[in-house]
Amino acid sequence: MEQFFRFLQDYEIWLYLLLGAVAILYFQRLIRSWQEWRSAIFGLERENAQRKLSASLSILGLLVFLAVAEFVLVTFIIPVYPKTTALLTPTLDILATPTITLPPDLVQGEFPLQAGTPQPSLAEGCVAGEIEWNAPSPGEEISGAVELYATINIADLGYYKYEYKQSGSENWVTLTGGNTPKNNELIGTWNTEQLFPGDYQLRLVVYNTQNEQLPPCELPVQVTPP
Structure with a gap:
């Protein structure tokens, strides 16, 4: 499906x-x-x-x-529509060397824990003054109806669209688009009330008059419960 x-x-x-x-x-x-x-x-x-x-x-x-x-x-x-997430099944390695689990108090006292790798907090593929997100900010926590501001200002603009996906998924969902230049202007509203909380990516895809796609401008955000 x-x-x-x-x-x-x-x-x-x-x-x-x-x-x-x-x-x-x-x-x-x-x-x-x-x-x-x-x-x-x-x-x-x-x-x-x-x-x-x-x-x-x-x-x-x-x-x-x-x-x-x-x-x-x-x-x-x-x-x-809920996305199906594949469950990772651990594989038993017979030849692996067994590890010793230390008590929590010893681990915290002797060895500082390292934080996991955070989601990238910078927009990727954007060009300042030409193709960029102005709001929300990279890594910003959002909820409810979110106003989206962007700059789409290239010489041979054909049209543009903006999409979103949940982190870890490859399925981009198109919200809407347009064909007029924007300069830090409202391009639409994103309703996140029906989405599961978590990390998401916003993507701005611009095409020129030759119907050639320019590098997409991606923005990481975090959807929180309303």
Whole structure:
């Protein structure tokens, strides 16, 4: 199911374009069938035109349903769909040298504990004044509805989109996008109320007028309970 959802996200624009192209084709057929039905004189001719008209309407209705289903899934269902996390099973190493566990008081007294590796607290792939996140800040704790501020200011801007994912996952969820330059301006609001608390990544993906993707600007944040 996750692979299917990822396919719908990755090819969202192309699916809309495909459905739109097919809809235009069948809309033209609908117009021709309507004209044939109105100009038909004989009963059999009128019946054939009526059959074509009904078929075109059915296909158009199906295309509209598919487009609405794609929009609902990508916008509302997939963002709150729980991600499955693989459980790591420890492997027994017969040849490994056994270790001795020291008492907690001895460990704390003699050997200072090292903290785990923290999540990177800097934005990656961003260019100051051209493609960068202005708010929230790298590593900031956020909750609820979060206003997103960014700068998208390149000479040949085509369009941009911004996405998010949970740390450790490879599935980016597209929020929305635009095609007008921004200079430390509000580009949208991210509702985190339905997300599990934890570390997340925000990504700003910019394309030029040649539809070439520039290096994405990624920002680590931490979602906390509302």
